[in-house]
Amino acid sequence: MGEPGTKEVLNLDELQASTGFRTGRxxxxxxxxxxxxxxxxxxxxxxxxxxxxxxxxxxGPTDDDSISRITLTVxxxxxxxxQVTKQLHKLVNVIKIRDLEPEESVARELALFKISADGDxxxxxxxxxxxxxxRIVDVSKRxxxxxxxxxxxxxxxxxxxxxxxxxxxxxxxxxxxVSRGRSTT
Amino acid sequence: MECLKAEGVEHxxxxxxxxxxxxxxxxxxxxxxHIQCRHEQGAGHAAEGYAKASGRVGVALATxxxxxxxxxxxxxxxxxxxxxxxxxxxxxxxxxxxxxGFQEADVxxxxxxxxKHSIMIQDPLQIPEAIHEAFHIARxxxxxxVLVDIPQxxxxxxxxxxxxxxxxxxxxxxxxxGNTKQIRLAAKALANSRRPVIYAGGGxxxxxxxxxLVELCxxxxxxxxxxxxxxxxxxxxxxxxxxxxxxxxxxxxxYAMDEADLIVCVGARFDDRxxxxxxxxxxxxxxxxxxxxxxxxxxxxxxxxxIVGDAKNILPKLTAEYRALETDGSRLDGWSERIHGWQExxxxxxxxxxxxxxKPQFMVEALYEATGGDAILTSDVGQHQMWAAQYFHFKGxxxxxxxxxxGTMGFGLPSAMGAKVARPDDQVVCLAGDxxxxxxxxxxxxxxxxxIPVKTFIMNxxxxxxxxxxxxxxxxxxYSSVDMGSSxxxxxxxxxxxxxxxxxxxxxxxxxxxxxxxxxDGPVVVDVRVTPEENCYPMxxxxxxxxxxxx
Numbered sequence: 229m230g231e232p233g234t235k236e237v238l239n240l241d242e243l244q245a246s247t248g249f250r251t252g253r254x255x256x257x258x259x260x261x262x263x264x265x266x267x268x269x270x271x272x273x274x275x276x277x278x279x280x281x282x283x284x285x286x287x288g289p290t291d292d293d294s295i296s297r298i299t300l301t302v303x304x305x306x307x308x309x310x311q312v313t314k315q316l317h318k319l320v321n322v323i324k325i326r327d328l329e330p331e332e333s334v335a336r337e338l339a340l341f342k343i344s345a346d347g348d349x350x351x352x353x354x355x356x357x358x359x360x361x362x363r364i365v366d367v368s369k370r371x372x373x374x375x376x377x378x379x380x381x382x383x384x385x386x387x388x389x390x391x392x393x394x395x396x397x398x399x400x401x402x403x404x405x406v407s408r409g410r411s412t413t
Numbered sequence: 414m415e416c417l418k419a420e421g422v423e424h425x426x427x428x429x430x431x432x433x434x435x436x437x438x439x440x441x442x443x444x445x446x447h448i449q450c451r452h453e454q455g456a457g458h459a460a461e462g463y464a465k466a467s468g469r470v471g472v473a474l475a476t477x478x479x480x481x482x483x484x485x486x487x488x489x490x491x492x493x494x495x496x497x498x499x500x501x502x503x504x505x506x507x508x509x510x511x512x513x514g515f516q517e518a519d520v521x522x523x524x525x526x527x528x529k530h531s532i533m534i535q536d537p538l539q540i541p542e543a544i545h546e547a548f549h550i551a552r553x554x555x556x557x558x559v560l561v562d563i564p565q566x567x568x569x570x571x572x573x574x575x576x577x578x579x580x581x582x583x584x585x586x587x588x589x590x591g592n593t594k595q596i597r598l599a600a601k602a603l604a605n606s607r608r609p610v611i612y613a614g615g616g617x618x619x620x621x622x623x624x625x626l627v628e629l630c631x632x633x634x635x636x637x638x639x640x641x642x643x644x645x646x647x648x649x650x651x652x653x654x655x656x657x658x659x660x661x662x663x664x665x666x667x668y669a670m671d672e673a674d675l676i677v678c679v680g681a682r683f684d685d686r687x688x689x690x691x692x693x694x695x696x697x698x699x700x701x702x703x704x705x706x707x708x709x710x711x712x713x714x715x716x717x718x719x720i721v722g723d724a725k726n727i728l729p730k731l732t733a734e735y736r737a738l739e740t741d742g743s744r745l746d747g748w749s750e751r752i753h754g755w756q757e758x759x760x761x762x763x764x765x766x767x768x769x770x771x772k773p774q775f776m777v778e779a780l781y782e783a784t785g786g787d788a789i790l791t792s793d794v795g796q797h798q799m800w801a802a803q804y805f806h807f808k809g810x811x812x813x814x815x816x817x818x819x820g821t822m823g824f825g826l827p828s829a830m831g832a833k834v835a836r837p838d839d840q841v842v843c844l845a846g847d848x849x850x851x852x853x854x855x856x857x858x859x860x861x862x863x864x865i866p867v868k869t870f871i872m873n874x875x876x877x878x879x880x881x882x883x884x885x886x887x888x889x890x891x892y893s894s895v896d897m898g899s900s901x902x903x904x905x906x907x908x909x910x911x912x913x914x915x916x917x918x919x920x921x922x923x924x925x926x927x928x929x930x931x932x933x934d935g936p937v938v939v940d941v942r943v944t945p946e947e948n949c950y951p952m953x954x955x956x957x958x959x960x961x962x963x964x
Contacts, residue, residue: 240674262584314707
């Protein structure tokens with residue numbers, strides 16, 4: 229870029245539109261919001277009326293009482309992410325938004341699986357639980373409940389592994405994430 | 414009340430009720446003029462008209478429940494058109510909240526999608542800060558409506574008033590300056606463009622940047638078009654003026670957009686009434702988009718050079734950068750010629766009657782002449798609004814007040830009332846349709862009682878004209894529920910309200926009749942009988958491209 233007044237030629241054809249693209253991948257948005265009533269309603273209402281889908285959503289406190297953290301995942305194949313974040317930014321109670329790059333962040337989710345387990349299958353389920361570094365948190369005569377933590381692909385892999393035994397029910401927290409390195413998310 | 418005075422509020426519009434009795438008790442001797450409206454919707458639109466005419470924040474008050482829900486339309490309207498407004502509603506006592514108490518409605522919940530921000534008071538000590546924040550948010554950045562909902566018991570609490578002079582809103586930091594590198598790049602793009610168009614919207618008026626816009630446009634022969642909301646942002650009688658663009662815009666403006674190689678959008682948002690078919694909108698153009706709201710940039714049309722900030726700051730910098738490039742203006746010769754060709758070939762026009770019948774376009778032209786073009790004009794929504802936009806030439810900003818985004822029928826009369834309160838020395842005229850004026854006709858009583866002398870001219874064609882036009886053109890002439898049937902006798906109606914009523918039916922008497930109506934001291938309603946089935950042209954049918962203009 230030249231100084232003011234320089235007569236550089238700028239070919240208009242070379243100008244590129246910079247935004248509005250669909251990235252085609254999953255995005256994890258980490259939001260800091262004011263801990264006031266109605267914040268979650270404002271965010272979910274915004275997604276609903278703009279036609280954005282939330283894949284998962286996790287809300288929790290931060291080290292500061294007046295601020296909460298919301299982590300949500302959005303599919304960048306269906307929505308222009310910059311439009312999603314810009315609309316979120318317009319909410320007065322939203323303080324900060326970070327779109328966490330997959331390579332530069334660590335994401336985890338916790339899931340509980342209640343699996344039919346009578347006799348024979350019990351050992352196999354325990355084996356899978358070991359492989360996925362899960363934990364058995366409840367056992368009854370005809371079922372076992374397993375806790376698994378990891379990124380969402382690991383949770384999904386475990387689900388596929390144990391489904392043949394009979395999955396009674398499953399609960400997932402939604403992903404939470406933090407950036408890698410010393411800097412704050 | 415002290416809080417309102419601290420914000421410089423001199424006028425508020427509203428209606429009292431059970432839940433806002435404490436506020437009204439404070440109003441009794443507060444020294445703020447309260448205009449007691451006849452319907453909360455009227456109060457809300459009056460606050461909008463007040464804000465649009467003056468640039469100051471408009472304030473409307475309503476009680477809980479139905480009072481508050483009646484404000485929903487004005488709130489949504491103010492959101493769509495970015496009008497700085499604060500709405501203060503009463504709410505039931507805190508111990509009744511959530512119990513379906515008498516006149517309880519979750520107004521913060523109902524209005525959540527249509528407010529810039531809303532605050533539900535939970536502690537009386539919070540009120541001064543909340544009111545201050547509400548005004549700050551309403552008037553800064555991209556302006557908009559802010560709702561403050563105050564439960565009755567909290568608003569009657571006696572709290573010590575301490576002035577609040579700062580806001581602490583970490584999540585609300587509008588960008589106003591504009592990135593210098595981007596501005597420089599934009600100047601270069603302008604210097605290299607051969608077919609530029611400046612496309613300005615209501616943001617220019619909100620930013621009070623009309624003068625700056627004119628300077629940019631005059632730094633070379635840049636042709637200018639404005640959106641419906643931007644009219645007056647660029648003075649209409651000007652050799653670079655193309656007229657309004659969009660669905661009922663001029664051919665010159667729409668064709669210029671279609672062939673442009675560079676479009677500079679200032680404070681506009683590429684609404685569907687502007688772009689028509691998005692995939693065929695300005696296919697050859699690159700876009701510079703200047704807007705204070707980053708979410709508007711690349712929302713509908715991807716921007717090549719986005720500049721986020723206040724037009725009042727950015728336009729002078731862009732003009733200076735452009736002038737410094739000392740570009741050869743002759744590169745625009747061909748473009749100017751082509752545009753003038755369109756202007757000569759396709760001027761706005763209509764076939765006048767050869768008898769005494771008043772054509773609606775003729776009526777607007779007569780109104781322009783009768784007012785000397787200096788009045789503040791408000792309108793409802795429909796054909797008359799489009800004809801006003803086409804034939805009433807706005808010489809400056811804040812003279813054209815209408816509902817663009819939401820398209821609220823019945824907006825004209827109450828907003829005229831608000832505008833007249835804000836600018837008592839100006840002539841304020843409401844151009845209404847016979848279908849829409851009746852939606853808020855009750856405010857005529859407010860005008861009479863509060864002595865607000867607005868002049869209402871009803872363009873009476875006996876139809877919901879714009880709907881009729883669409884049914885004629887696109888629905889095989891099957892006129893479904895558009896005939897107004899036996900409308901009231903508008904003259905008698907005006908007189909019943911205590912206003913003056915007049916009727917004008919003859920082309921020859923129209924101008925003098927209008928002048929005498931304008932010369933009256935009090936509020937006047939003039940029933941002007943126009944051609945019943947006149948269509949508003951030119952027109953881009955919905956979802957089509959500029960090239961498909963008809964009429």
